[in-house]
Amino acid sequence: MYNREGRAWRTRPDPRKNLIDIMKSHIGPAIRLTLVMLVLLVVIYPLLVAGIARFAPGAGKGETVTANGKVVGYAVIGQKFTQDRYFNSRPSAVDYNAAGSAGSNKGPSNPDYLTAVQARIDTFLVHNPGVSKTDIPAELVTASGSGLDPDLSPAGARVQVARIARVRGLPAARITELVDQHTEGPLLGLFGPSNVNVLALNVALDQLR
Amino acid sequence: MTTEWMGVIAMYGLTVLLAIPLGKFLATVFKGEPNAFDFMKPLERLIYRLGGVDETANLSWQQNLRALLTINLVWLVLGFTLLVMQGSLPLNPDGNPSQTLDLAFNTAISFLVNCDLQHYSGETGLTYLTQLAVITFLMFTSAATGIAAAVLLFRSFIPQTAETVGNFYVLFTRAITRLLLPGALVISLVLVFSGVPASFDGRDTIITLQGDTVGVSRGPAAGMIAIKHLGTNGGGWFGANSAHPLENPTYLTNMVEMVAQMLIPVAMIFALGFFVNRKRFAWMIYAVMTIGFFLLLIPTIISELGGNPAITHMGISQSTGAMEGKEVRFGPLASAYWSIATTVISTGSVNSMHDSSMPLSGTMELLGMMVNAFYGGAGAGLLNFYYFLIIAVFISGLMVGRTPELFGRKVEAREIKIASLVALLSALLVKGGTALSAWIFVRYGGASDWAVAPSAWLNNPGFHGFTEMLYEFTSANANNGSGFEGLGDNNFFWNYATGIVLLFGRFIPIVGPVAIAGLLARKKCVPASSGTLPVDTPTFGLMIFAVIFILTALSFFPALTLGPLAEFFSLK
Numbered sequence: 001m002y003n004r005e006g007r008a009w010r011t012r013p014d015p016r017k018n019l020i021d022i023m024k025s026h027i028g029p030a031i032r033l034t035l036v037m038l039v040l041l042v043v044i045y046p047l048l049v050a051g052i053a054r055f056a057p058g059a060g061k062g063e064t065v066t067a068n069g070k071v072v073g074y075a076v077i078g079q080k081f082t083q084d085r086y087f088n089s090r091p092s093a094v095d096y097n098a099a100g101s102a103g104s105n106k107g108p109s110n111p112d113y114l115t116a117v118q119a120r121i122d123t124f125l126v127h128n129p130g131v132s133k134t135d136i137p138a139e140l141v142t143a144s145g146s147g148l149d150p151d152l153s154p155a156g157a158r159v160q161v162a163r164i165a166r167v168r169g170l171p172a173a174r175i176t177e178l179v180d181q182h183t184e185g186p187l188l189g190l191f192g193p194s195n196v197n198v199l200a201l202n203v204a205l206d207q208l209r
Numbered sequence: 210m211t212t213e214w215m216g217v218i219a220m221y222g223l224t225v226l227l228a229i230p231l232g233k234f235l236a237t238v239f240k241g242e243p244n245a246f247d248f249m250k251p252l253e254r255l256i257y258r259l260g261g262v263d264e265t266a267n268l269s270w271q272q273n274l275r276a277l278l279t280i281n282l283v284w285l286v287l288g289f290t291l292l293v294m295q296g297s298l299p300l301n302p303d304g305n306p307s308q309t310l311d312l313a314f315n316t317a318i319s320f321l322v323n324c325d326l327q328h329y330s331g332e333t334g335l336t337y338l339t340q341l342a343v344i345t346f347l348m349f350t351s352a353a354t355g356i357a358a359a360v361l362l363f364r365s366f367i368p369q370t371a372e373t374v375g376n377f378y379v380l381f382t383r384a385i386t387r388l389l390l391p392g393a394l395v396i397s398l399v400l401v402f403s404g405v406p407a408s409f410d411g412r413d414t415i416i417t418l419q420g421d422t423v424g425v426s427r428g429p430a431a432g433m434i435a436i437k438h439l440g441t442n443g444g445g446w447f448g449a450n451s452a453h454p455l456e457n458p459t460y461l462t463n464m465v466e467m468v469a470q471m472l473i474p475v476a477m478i479f480a481l482g483f484f485v486n487r488k489r490f491a492w493m494i495y496a497v498m499t500i501g502f503f504l505l506l507i508p509t510i511i512s513e514l515g516g517n518p519a520i521t522h523m524g525i526s527q528s529t530g531a532m533e534g535k536e537v538r539f540g541p542l543a544s545a546y547w548s549i550a551t552t553v554i555s556t557g558s559v560n561s562m563h564d565s566s567m568p569l570s571g572t573m574e575l576l577g578m579m580v581n582a583f584y585g586g587a588g589a590g591l592l593n594f595y596y597f598l599i600i601a602v603f604i605s606g607l608m609v610g611r612t613p614e615l616f617g618r619k620v621e622a623r624e625i626k627i628a629s630l631v632a633l634l635s636a637l638l639v640k641g642g643t644a645l646s647a648w649i650f651v652r653y654g655g656a657s658d659w660a661v662a663p664s665a666w667l668n669n670p671g672f673h674g675f676t677e678m679l680y681e682f683t684s685a686n687a688n689n690g691s692g693f694e695g696l697g698d699n700n701f702f703w704n705y706a707t708g709i710v711l712l713f714g715r716f717i718p719i720v721g722p723v724a725i726a727g728l729l730a731r732k733k734c735v736p737a738s739s740g741t742l743p744v745d746t747p748t749f750g751l752m753i754f755a756v757i758f759i760l761t762a763l764s765f766f767p768a769l770t771l772g773p774l775a776e777f778f779s780l781k
């Protein structure tokens with residue numbers, strides 16, 4: 001057969017024979033190289049990291065927080081705090097159960113979502129009389145990405161001080177001081193926002209009594 | 210706020226500062242010149258010997274492509290088999306079930322192609338065995354595949370006629386022993402000492418301070434999270450990915466993970482410059498990509514810091530910006546930066562939920578993936594950039610009446626056909642897929658014999674719901690892996706449809722450019738003369754940018770107006 005320029009078409013090899021050739025020349029190295037890499041990347045590498053992690057805080061199992069001799073949580077995983085006597089944490093799409101993790105995935109224009117945000121604002125105002133709407137930081141009425149956010153912004157903690165002082169019968173100044181003590185500044189004082197770990201703050205709050 | 214800006218500036222600055230020397234180092238690695246990691250040679254020889262690889266063989270581009278595709282097929286079979294059997298295999302302390310056939314099909318392909326779209330949550334959808342032997346393994350090998358393919362492409366820029374273009378097995382092995390494995394080890398160490406778990410203990414149960422009983426999923430995650438970023442893979446150990454406090458516990462880990470994921474894509478540009486000794490050309494590519502990156506980043510930052518206008522209406526000041534789907538320890542600025550970095554490069558890991566991004570940010574995230582060549586994935590970014598380059602050479606050659614040529618080799622009909630087809634294919638896959646899903650959503654919305662009725666797919670109504678479907682196909686085609694995760698995607702339709710798009714979206718852009726490069730390499734090299742169109746000037750950079758802009762705008766703008774842009778104009 002000839003194409004337009006009059007040159008012969010390249011004779012097509014029998015596809016089956018072609019496939020066998022490819023298999024022969026490449027499948028052997030492909031399988032053997034895969035096995036070697038499995039040993040290197042799936043056995044040696046993770047065991048090495050796990051071995052080194054034994055010397056890290058929490059020994060690679062996750063660092064825990066203890067109060068009164070009992071483990072009450074993991075240092076970096078947020079917990080649900082809805083009682084008025086504790087600093088409340090952010091809304092969560094997974095109710096702070098770290099067996100899973102997720103955000104709400106609600107779009108900014110979703111009407112049901114906006115209704116839910118409005119309801120959170122109203123609830124917050126009921127529990128915190130005297131706070132004006134503009135002082136409520138956005139994180140207190142929006143769900144986090146992981147559903148396990150351990151932190152609040154310093155403003156998110158301070159806006160709750162008056163309520164906690166009232167419920168616990170403690171002077172507000174002492175609680176504000178506690179919030180300040182638990183405020184972590186930016187990394188090296190240079191990079192990123194300040195935040196307050198809610199679990200650590202509430203553990204310390206319980207010890208104020 | 211100042212410190213948040215400084216954090217973002219530091220992340221970008223560090224990336225470039227590290228990428229230049231790394232690029233120089235990588236050039237020596239791939240040329241086989243002596244370098245600091247020569248102590249790996251005995252290990253590499255052992256790998257070649259056990260692997261049955263002849264390290265001295267120089268292969269043609271067809272042989273290299275066959276080698277690449279064959280070994281990828283082996284990994285696909287391995288991954289799929291383990292995923293459908295994982296429930297009855299060891300290292301499953303949480304007793305998680307095996308994946309269904311359609312989910313395993315999607316997952317195995319997704320990680321094979323460096324995409325890491327996840328239609329499951331790591332806490333319940335995988336076992337420690339598959340997290341390591343499928344997910345972590347493919348994260349290394351898919352990144353090394355992309356890098357090796359890009360280096361095969363580099364060879365075509367060297368001005369000498371050559372039938373052979375290098376050896377895939379050697380490039381692949383060196384990418385692992387001299388770049389990915391040592392790099393991932395260093396990052397793992399930072400992560401474990403910042404609180405990321407690495408032991409094999411299963412899920413814990415605790416009683417919280419307030420008295421609730423909750424579980425805490427754990428596992429040998431640190432090593433996987435390191436390569437997830439270094440290899441621009443992006444699939445999370447946990448469902449919430451790098452928003453999860455155990456996956457990304459501090460601002461420090463956030464910076465490390467961010468720099469790690471952008472490092473290789475940027476370094477590969479400079480590696481190209483050093484490899485073919487055309488540094489000006491590399492800087493031109495870097496400049497085009499960087500301008501593109503910032504054009505997407507700035508609107509995103511502005512809209513995220515501005516907060517959700519609908520919530521502002523309720524009287525909330527949002528002085529820190531929009532917080533839905535974001536973590537306090539990163540703040541909206543670092544989250545906005547991450548959302549664009551992860552979409553322009555093909556990582557697709559997230560530290561905030563993109564489904565809750567502001568509409569304009571969603572547009573920019575989509576555009577980042579639609580272009581997919583502003584930095585791009587490890588190796589893959591340059592492969593994608595290459596076909597824009599070929600088209601730009603061709604068009605500007607025609608505009609000034611010169612024979613289109615690239616580094617002394619004529620660009621002719623065959624090359625330009627391949628490049629155009631690759632460029633058009635992504636538009637077809639993304640828009641075709643979205644159109645199909647939208648049609649099914651409308652036509653079979655209430656179909657009760659589907660495992661998940663299409664009407665239950667979307668987590669949000671209206672324009673935003675359409676964007677969820679558009680985003681999923683865009684992410685699959687770009688091999689990105691991030692998602693508008695509200696989409697109910699673990700079902701027959703989405704698992705198979707995106708699985709197929711993933712395969713095309715990965716291997717066509719590898720085969721196309723490597724084939725073009727192979728064809729060009731065989732042509733006679735004409736020395737540069739005054740009649741040669743220089744490709745390392747700002748003018749030509751502008752030309753490439755125009756080609757990228759026009760191709761993307763023409764292909765995708767209509768789809769964007771139906772989704773995120775419509776939402777932007779309707780949100781008050």
